[in-house]
Each structure stands twice: as structure tokens, then as C-alpha cells.
Amino acid sequence: xxxxxxxINGNDHTVTVQDGNMPLLWVLRDIVGLTGTKYGCGIEVxxxxxxxxxxxxxxxxxxDVSSAVGKRIVTIEGLSxxxxxxxxxxxxxxxxxxxxxxxxxxxxxxxxxxxxxxHGNQIASELRNLCVCGTYQRIKQAxxxx
Amino acid sequence: MDTIENASRRKFLVxxxxxxxLGFTLTDPLGITRAEAAATDTTVxxxxxxxxxxxxxxxVGASEMGQGSFFGLAQILAEDLLVDYARIRTxxxxxxxxNPAPVGASLNTVGSSIIRxxxxxxxxxAAAAREMLLEAGMNRFGDHDRSHYGITDxxxxxxxSGSQLTYGQVAADAALLTPxxxxxxxxxxxxxxxxxSVTRPDIPQxxxxxxxxxxxxxxxxxxxxxxxxxxxFGGTLLGTPSVPSGMLAVVPLKxxxxxxxxxxxxxxxxxxxxxxxxxWDTWQAARRLGVSWTLPANAAQLNDAQFLADAQNLVTNxxxxxxxGANPPGTLYTVEASAVDANAQIAGAAKVVDAxxxxxxxxxxxxxxxxxxxxxxxxxxxxxxxxxQSARNVLSLAVALTGLAPSQITVHTTFLGGGLGRKAETDxxxxxxxxxxxxxxxxxxxxxxxxxxxxxxxRPMALVHARAGLxxxxxIVGWKYRNISPSILGQRGIPLGARGDSQGYEAxxxxxxxxxxxxxxxxxxxxxxPVGFWRSVGASINTFCVESMMDELAAAAGFDPYxxxxxxLTDPRWITILDAAxxxxxxxxxxxxxxxRGIAIGAAFDxxxxxxxxxSGTSTSFSVRRVSVTIDSYLHVNPQSVEAQITxxxxxxxxxxxxxxxxxxxxxxxxxxxxRSRMIRLNEMPQVDVALKPGxxxxxxxxxxxxxxxxxxxxxxxxxxxxxxxxxxxxxRSLPFFPGATMGEIE
Ligand code: FES
Ligand code: FES
Numbered sequence: 001x002x003x004x005x006x007x008i009n010g011n012d013h014t015v016t017v018q019d020g021n022m023p024l025l026w027v028l029r030d031i032v033g034l035t036g037t038k039y040g041c042g043i044e045v046x047x048x049x050x051x052x053x054x055x056x057x058x059x060x061x062x063x064d065v066s067s068a069v070g071k072r073i074v075t076i077e078g079l080s081x082x083x084x085x086x087x088x089x090x091x092x093x094x095x096x097x098x099x100x101x102x103x104x105x106x107x108x109x110x111x112x113x114x115x116x117x118x119h120g121n122q123i124a125s126e127l128r129n130l131c132v133c134g135t136y137q138r139i140k141q142a143x144x145x146x
Numbered sequence: 147m148d149t150i151e152n153a154s155r156r157k158f159l160v161x162x163x164x165x166x167x168l169g170f171t172l173t174d175p176l177g178i179t180r181a182e183a184a185a186t187d188t189t190v191x192x193x194x195x196x197x198x199x200x201x202x203x204x205x206v207g208a209s210e211m212g213q214g215s216f217f218g219l220a221q222i223l224a225e226d227l228l229v230d231y232a233r234i235r236t237x238x239x240x241x242x243x244x245n246p247a248p249v250g251a252s253l254n255t256v257g258s259s260i261i262r263x264x265x266x267x268x269x270x271x272a273a274a275a276r277e278m279l280l281e282a283g284m285n286r287f288g289d290h291d292r293s294h295y296g297i298t299d300x301x302x303x304x305x306x307s308g309s310q311l312t313y314g315q316v317a318a319d320a321a322l323l324t325p326x327x328x329x330x331x332x333x334x335x336x337x338x339x340x341x342x343s344v345t346r347p348d349i350p351q352x353x354x355x356x357x358x359x360x361x362x363x364x365x366x367x368x369x370x371x372x373x374x375x376x377x378x379f380g381g382t383l384l385g386t387p388s389v390p391s392g393m394l395a396v397v398p399l400k401x402x403x404x405x406x407x408x409x410x411x412x413x414x415x416x417x418x419x420x421x422x423x424x425x426w427d428t429w430q431a432a433r434r435l436g437v438s439w440t441l442p443a444n445a446a447q448l449n450d451a452q453f454l455a456d457a458q459n460l461v462t463n464x465x466x467x468x469x470x471g472a473n474p475p476g477t478l479y480t481v482e483a484s485a486v487d488a489n490a491q492i493a494g495a496a497k498v499v500d501a502x503x504x505x506x507x508x509x510x511x512x513x514x515x516x517x518x519x520x521x522x523x524x525x526x527x528x529x530x531x532x533x534x535q536s537a538r539n540v541l542s543l544a545v546a547l548t549g550l551a552p553s554q555i556t557v558h559t560t561f562l563g564g565g566l567g568r569k570a571e572t573d574x575x576x577x578x579x580x581x582x583x584x585x586x587x588x589x590x591x592x593x594x595x596x597x598x599x600x601x602x603x604x605r606p607m608a609l610v611h612a613r614a615g616l617x618x619x620x621x622i623v624g625w626k627y628r629n630i631s632p633s634i635l636g637q638r639g640i641p642l643g644a645r646g647d648s649q650g651y652e653a654x655x656x657x658x659x660x661x662x663x664x665x666x667x668x669x670x671x672x673x674x675x676p677v678g679f680w681r682s683v684g685a686s687i688n689t690f691c692v693e694s695m696m697d698e699l700a701a702a703a704g705f706d707p708y709x710x711x712x713x714x715l716t717d718p719r720w721i722t723i724l725d726a727a728x729x730x731x732x733x734x735x736x737x738x739x740x741x742x743r744g745i746a747i748g749a750a751f752d753x754x755x756x757x758x759x760x761x762s763g764t765s766t767s768f769s770v771r772r773v774s775v776t777i778d779s780y781l782h783v784n785p786q787s788v789e790a791q792i793t794x795x796x797x798x799x800x801x802x803x804x805x806x807x808x809x810x811x812x813x814x815x816x817x818x819x820x821x822r823s824r825m826i827r828l829n830e831m832p833q834v835d836v837a838l839k840p841g842x843x844x845x846x847x848x849x850x851x852x853x854x855x856x857x858x859x860x861x862x863x864x865x866x867x868x869x870x871x872x873x874x875x876x877x878x879r880s881l882p883f884f885p886g887a888t889m890g891e892i893e
Binding site: 026099135 | 348351354364370392426513514515561562564592594595786790791794798819826827828889890892
């Protein structure tokens with residue numbers, strides 16, 4: 001069983017898995033114990049599983065753990081220590097979440113877009129994540145100022 | 147512990163453990179859930195605790211699935227308790243089967259009911275607690291002149307002396323007092339918290355990943371189970387497969403009593419669970435597992451063409467209901483009939499309009515898949531962690547399955563990643579309990595998304611035949627409406643009365659239109675595909691058909707669809723809401739070429755709602771630009787929360803109207819994931835404007851408070867179809883607009 005060292009939210013974690021094809025999503029949730037990253041579809045359609053890998057948004061449900069070695073992984077838990085990331089602040093200010101289940105993925109995706117230097121409506125036009133509760137209107141409002 | 151009864155027969159229980167604790171009874175939201183719950187289960191209770199440490203805690207058994215009602219209850223309490231809303235800590239109660247319940251017990255969170263059914267209970271409880279605390283304070287000060295006192299944020303101020311006592315300081319004394327029978331409520335003009343948009347306390351944990359949903363539960367020594375059902379409804383397991391290498395167990399799963407619907411019979415083994423070291427490896431093992439299934443004899447009939455043919459046959463060939471008879475599927479129920487014979491009126495009308503509408507099965511597809519975690523120790527305990535809308539049903543199910551005493555069972559209701567009615571069912575919970583009992587070790591059961599889509603209890607398919615007669619002036623002289631759909635209550639073994647399934651005909655009866663004469667019918671469709679409660683239930687079906695038909699009649703009569711409805715409506719509250727929607731949606735202002743508006747009105751859960759939908763484009767490609775919603779639910783505790791619920795309901799309605807459909811072949815559901823069951827993304831989001839029209843008083847107990855959580859849904863589809871008709875001249879009578887629409891990968 002292969003063992004990998006992953007850098008997650010600035011800390012190194014050593015994980016042992018049956019094989020290197022296990023998606024990062026399940027390594028994070030079941031082995032590392034970071035459950036903020038969500039499972040929604042498992043087929044790259046919903047975006048609930050979004051994480052940042054070297055600053056870019058990746059869908060962790062289809063990202064082999066072996067490919068994450070040596071890269072900087074940031075999950076929702078690592079976006080800030082105190083909900084101070086501007087996207088988190090905007091989400092609170094606009095009272096965006098309903099059930100909240102999709103919002104980890106939304107926030108990580110938005111944060112990655114901000115990393116890439118995108119702003120406001122440009123981020124909104126790129127954001128494809130699914131929200132079954134239908135919080136899109138408040139998400140648009142929250143993104144305006146980013 | 148004392149029990150007293152007040153004027154409205156609402157019981158308060160007083161407990162004096164470390165402060166004042168006031169227990170009070172809440173209302174069971176729906177008669178049907180009571181019928182489903184154990185017969186012993188008659189009391190639901192909530193606790194308000196004022197600690198000697200000055201803490202204020204509300205223990206309530208409602209589930210929080212994003213609708214915010216959990217916190218709305220705290221908001222109501224804060225008003226009459228005269229404390230800052232932010233000081234009230236809310237905690238999840240434990241369900242109970244005993245009477246009275248020992249701890250804050252559970253409600254079933256269904257029927258858009260939590261706020262509306264319990265508004266007065268919470269106001270009374272808060273006012274009673276406040277009066278007891280004040281009385282205890284007056285005793286301390288030795289001054290019983292009420293005019294000498296003021297209360298500010300839970301501090302009792304004795305004005306002559308300027309001395310103060312906090313609620314915490316008098317809580318122990320207050321617990322020894324008798325609750326007042328009719329404590330005065332804060333008068334309308336002084337209301338400061340009810341009706342105000344306060345922030346929700348659950349938001350911070352939903353932006354940093356710390357909120358714990360059912361799927362996030364982790365217990366020491368926990369293992370992981372993944373379910374695999376027979377892909378065909380009605381199919382059963384043929385032998386238990388051996389345990390794959392690397393896995394811990396394979397557990398055959400049966401349908402627990404009370405959890406199976408339609409094709410799924412009690413005690414039939416319809417699924418198997420693989421247990422392993424983590425979700426992914428276990429899921430892969432479950433996928434690869436060689437399993438043999440026996441298909442039911444009627445498998446070949448379980449397909450959409452057959453369902454449609456059966457429905458079409460029942461347009462003319464249904465057998466009338468007989469009191470005391472067997473009334474099998476295919477029975478015709480008369481929901482309402484005017485003294486004047488509608489059929490005769492239609493036959494003699496100047497013009498007859500006849501239309502048949504069809505709606506498909508639709509899955510719930512909550513963002514969080516079904517899951518449940520169980521820690522079972524034989525003869526000792528069963529801890530259940532579930533994203534459930536009905537903790538009480540979970541408890542009674544656990545008692546039945548484990549044989550443990552209720553006191554040995556703990557139900558932990560987690561956050562729900564969406565409920566939508568699906569998580570009011572307990573099939574997934576029963577599976578987790580079976581697995582826990584088989585392996586005797588903490589275990590989390592996950593339904594892969596494919597299982598969630600293909601083993602849902604769907605919104606029923608429906609065929610509605612409507613027929614109306616107009617006189618030469620365009621007035622309706624006769625209205626005939628027949629809804630043919632599988633019965634939700636029937637699949638739960640609940641006997642239907644002479645009017646049929648209330649969940650099936652709701653929003654098709656008692657319509658406040660002047661129809662001249664009317665005949666409203668409901669026919670049970672024989673399809674055994676499991677059906678269930680889907681956000682707004684029957685209203686999501688009937689409001690589409692009724693309001694599409696009203697539009698067809700307006701067109702046939704040559705009237706503006708808004709003015710036509712307005713002229714025929716007989717209820718002033720409906721007219722007010724319709725007018726408000728027309729104004730909000732700019733009904734009377736001209737639209738650019740390629741743009742059109744549609745309108746619809748309806749009622750559900752005692753609220754009235756109207757929408758104007760504006761679309762632009764062509765018959766093959768259009769975008770929904772704007773949705774304007776007005777709602778009268780009599781009162782609104784948190785307007786911002788109501789607005790979020792309505793907007794979310796609009797999206798839910800839009801997903802279903804545009805794309806929502808589950809199809810069947812040999813009883814196997816065909817759409818297995820979001821890629822085959824499209825929903826809107828952010829780029830398709832219309833501008834949604836919501837205007838709330840509250841009633842005149844917040845203290846008039848005679849008024850019926852309406853629900854909110856499901857109200858955005860019912861009028862969306864008809865308003866959309868009506869807009870599409872005005873845009874293209876094409877009448878859409880079959881939903882969804884885009885059957886089979888797919889959704890691509892994000893990147
Ligand atoms: S879970 Fe990865 S995109 Fe849906
Ligand atoms: S907030 Fe519930 S799915 Fe987005």
C-alpha cells in the first residue's frame with residue numbers, strides 16, 4: 001500500500017492508501033479527516049468537491065491522490081483561520097448559505113478565481129458550481145465586491 | 147415537576163434544575179406523520195431554559211436543512227422574553243416516544259410548518275417565562291407594583307431604587323412559581339424582533355467547512371458502508387455475495403416495516419451493503435461486486451410508455467370510489483362537485499376548451515446524498531447520526547429494529563445538506579441500523595449519487611385532464627378537472643377517504659375562481675414506482691395544470707390573462723396578491739420584441755403566492771430573465787429568510803420545469819446522476835424579486851399563518867409556460883420543457 005506525503009493547508013500529512021488512484025476527495029474526508037470538502041456527484045459536474053492545488057481550483061473527486069504529492073493543497077478549512085478571507089466575509093455579509101452543503105466548493109472556487117486576479121462579474125461568469133438550494137442570487141451579490 | 151394548563155389548553159411543564167426550564171407542547175405538522183409515528187407518541191415538546199448562569203437555551207426538535215426555521219423560533223422567543231436574539235442558544239432536541247417527553251422532543255420538519263404551526267406556542271412560552279421571572283424579581287425587591295419595573299435585555303430594573311436583577315439571578319426562584327395562564331404578549335406596535343431580518347447563527351460554520359452534515363460524521367473506530375440496490379424497483383437479492391478482498395463485510399439489506407413504498411415490500415431484500423475501510427475503496431468494491439437479482443413479474447410493465455397508457459385509459463375508464471370497498475388503484479374519487487352539474491354546463495357552453503397535461507416523475511436530488519451513521523452495541527445502545535427531517539420516526543424505527551428501549555437510543559440530528567421531503571423518509575436509516583447490528587461497530591452508510599437518483603421516492607408522475615365551457619362573453623360556466631397520479635398516502639398504507647389522496651388533489655380544490663359549476667376529481671394511478679413528498683407536493687403538479695388551463699381559457703375568451711383571472715377571482719386576498727405580482731413584474735409595461743411575461747397564482751400550506759415570469763428568446767432557446775413573486779403568509783418572522791426560501795423555491799421550480807424528469811425502463815430509473823438530470827447553474831439564474839404582503843396584526847390568533855419554505859415552487863412552472871405561450875404561441879402541456887437535457891462537466 002503506497003504512502004504519500006501531502007501538504008494540506010500548510011501542514012504535511014502522511015497518508016497510506018490501497019492505491020494511488022484514490023481521489024483526493026476521499027483522502028481528505030476519510031483519511032485526513034477534513035470533511036469541509038464535500039461529495040456531490042463524483043463525476044466533475046457539481047463542484048462541491050472543489051479544492052485548490054497550487055492555487056488553482058481542482059475537482060477533488062477526480063484528482064488522484066498520487067498527483068497531489070509535492071503540491072500545495074488548500075481546502076475550505078485552510079481558506080483562512082478565522083473566516084477572514086474576503087469571500088467568506090462577503091458570504092456572511094450577504095447571508096448566502098441555505099443548507100450550506102455546496103458552499104465550501106463555491107468559496108474555494110471563488111477564492112481560486114481571486115488568486116488568478118479575477119474580480120466581480122468575471123468570477124460570476126466563470127462560477128459553474130451547482131447549488132440545489134438555489135442561492136445563486138445572493139452569491140452574485142456577494143461576488144460583486146470581490 | 148408541575149404541570150399546569152392554560153386557557154388555550156397548551157401545557158407548560160416547569161422544571162427547576164439549575165434555573166428555570168419551561169417545557170411546552172408543539173404541534174405535529176401533518177396528520178399523516180402522526181399516523182405514521184408510533185401510537186404511543188403523542189407529545190412533542192420544546193424547552194426554554196434560563197440558567198442561573200444567565201444563559202438562555204432553546205431546545206427544539208425541528209431539523210435545520212437550510213430553511214432557517216430553527217432560528218426563526220429563537221427569534222420569536224426573544225421578542226416576548228425581552229432579550230437580545232443573539233443571546234439565545236439553540237440546540238437540537240432528542241425525539242421521544244414517552245408522554246410527556248423528558249427532553250425537548252422532535253417535530254417532523256415537513257409541510258412548511260415549523261414557524262407557522264408553532265408561532266403562538268413560542269410566544270406564549272416566552273411570555274410565561276418572562277412573567278415568572280418578573281414575579282420572582284418583584285418578590286426579591288419586595289415591591290409588587292408592576293409599574294415600578296422595566297425589563298431590558300433580560301435585566302429586571304426596579305426603577306424607584308435603580309437596582310437590577312438579571313434573569314439568571316432570579317431563574318431558580320422563578321422555577322418555583324406557577325406559570326400564568328394567559329401571559330400578555332408584546333403588542334404589535336412594540337414588536338422589535340419578529341418581522342425583522344436578523345442574521346442566522348448557522349452561517350459562519352457554513353463558510354468555513356466546520357458545519358457537520360450527516361455525511362461528515364466521524365466516530366472512533368468507524369468503518370464505512372456503501373449501498374447497492376437492485377437497479378430495478380421491485381427486484382430482490384438472490385443470495386449474499388462473498389466478502390471481496392480488503393473488505394470487512396457484505397450485509398444483505400431488507401425493507402424495514404414502514405419504510406418501503408410501492409414496489410418495495412416489507413422484509414424483501416432489495417439491497418446489499420459492502421463494509422470496508424473508507425468510502426472510496428468500499429464504493430469500488432460495491433460497484434464490482436457480483437450480485438444476482440430476481441426481477442419482479444411485472445418488471446416489463448414498469449416503464450414510462452405503460453404509465454402514460456394507464457393514465458390515458460383512466461381519463462375515461464376509472465371506477466368510482468365505493469365507501470367500504472377495496473378501491474384499488476384506478477379508483478375515481480370526487481374531490482368536490484357543485485350542486486349544478488358541471489358536465490351539463492360544459493356540454494351546453496358556447497365554447498369548450500379541453501386540455502391534457504402531463505408531468506413526469508422527478509427526483510429530489512438533495513445536494514447531500516442520503517447517509518446515516520450508527521453506533522450499535524447489542525443490548526446496550528444504538529446511537530444514530532442522521533440528516534433527518536423526522537427524528538421521531540427514526541426513533542420509533544430504531545426501537546422496532548433493535549428491540550432496545552427508547553432510552554437506550556439516541557438520535558443525533560445533524561445539519562441536512564438539503565431535505566426537500568426526501569429526508570423525511572427513513573429507508574436509509576433502517577439500512578444503517580441493519581448494518582450496525584450486523585457488524586457491531588460504528589459504521590457510516592453512504593448512498594453514492596447514482597443510488598440517490600435511482601432509489602428515490604419521486605414526485606409522482608401525473609396526467610391531468612381539464613375541460614371547461616365558456617359562455618359567449620368568455621365567462622366560465624363549467625370547470626372539470628381530473629388528476630390521475632400514483633398516491634403518496636396510499637403507498638404509505640394510509641386509507642384514502644371519499645375525496646382521495648389529499649396530497650394528490652391539494653391545490654386543485656377550493657379554488658377561489660368563479661367557475662359557475664365545478665367537478666374536481668382525483669384518480670389513483672396504478673404505477674408502483676415509489677413516490678413521496680417533494681417540495682410543495684401536490685401543489686407543484688396541480689398549480690401547473692390549473693394555471694395553464696386558466697391561461698388557455700383567457701386566450702380562448704380573448705382576454706389579457708391577468709385581467710381574466712382578476713375578473714374571476716372571488717377572494718380579495720388572492721386579488722391583492724395577484725395585483726401586487728402584476729405591479730412588481732411590470733405586467734402592464736410593454737416588452738421588447740422577443741420577450742414575454744406570464745402570470746400565475748396559487749395557494750399552498752395556507753399561503754397565497756403569485757408570480758410573473760419574464761423570458762426572452764425563441765421557441766427553441768430562451769432565457770428566464772426575471773421572476774417577480776408576491777406572497778401572503780399572514781406574517782413573516784424573518785423577511786430576509788423568507789426571501790431566501792422563496793428565491794430558492796423559484797430555482798427548485800425552474801429546475802423541475804425546464805429539466806426535471808426521471809424515466810424508467812423495466813423498473814430501473816434511467817437518470818443516474820446530475821449529468822443526466824440537469825439543473826440551472828449561476829449563469830441561468832434569473833433576477834428574482836420578492837414582495838411580502840403581511841397581514842395587519844401579529845397578535846390575532848384567529849388568523850391562519852401560512853408556510854413559506856415550499857411556496858416559491860408551485861406557480862413557477864405555469865407562469866413560465868404562460869410566458870412561453872405569449873412568446874411563441876406554443877402551449878407547453880407536458881413538462882419538462884427540455885426532457886433529457888444533460889449537464890456537462892465543470893471544466
Ligand atoms: S463531487 Fe466533484 S464535481 Fe461533484
Ligand atoms: S446552499 Fe444548499 S446546495 Fe447550495
